[in-house]
Amino acid sequence: MRPVLEAETTPVITEAVAELIALGAALAANNPEAFEQHNERLQELGVSRAERIRAANLAIQVKMAPHREIMALAEACLSDPAGGGCGGDCAGECGADCECGGEGEGCGTEGCGCGH
Numbered sequence: 043m044r045p046v047l048e049a050e051t052t053p054v055i056t057e058a059v060a061e062l063i064a065l066g067a068a069l070a071a072n073n074p075e076a077f078e079q080h081n082e083r084l085q086e087l088g089v090s091r092a093e094r095i096r097a098a099n100l101a102i103q104v105k106m107a108p109h110r111e112i113m114a115l116a117e118a119c120l121s122d123p124a125g126g127g128c129g130g131d132c133a134g135e136c137g138a139d140c141e142c143g144g145e146g147e148g149c150g151t152e153g154c155g156c157g158h
Contacts, residue, residue: 058087065094066101 055063061084068076084094 058084058089061087062097065097069098069101070105
């Protein structure tokens with residue numbers, strides 16, 4: 043027997059909301075098949091593209107949090123404490139964080155990641 047609430051209310055988690063949650067879970071689980079299935083069901087339910095994008099972006103933000111944290115840790119641990127190189131943020135292109143100041147001259151430090 044199901045517990046009886048004081049008053050029956052409209053459920054907060056509608057079928058569309060459940061599918062939006064499932065869409066985000068599929069992204070978090072790296073499951074393309076489930077993502078496509080839930081995206082298709084959301085389209086059938088009339089959920090707008092903008093709302094599907096909003097749910098996907100939220101899932102991606104949650105999923106990427108550990109990635110951002112580990113990248114910050116790696117950068118902090120592996121940056122040259124003497125200040126040589128660009129610190130790795132330029133990922134193959136000189137930028138303002140490179141010792142050349144983004145002028146393309148390069149910092150002259152081999153292996154810093156700026157490629158110059």
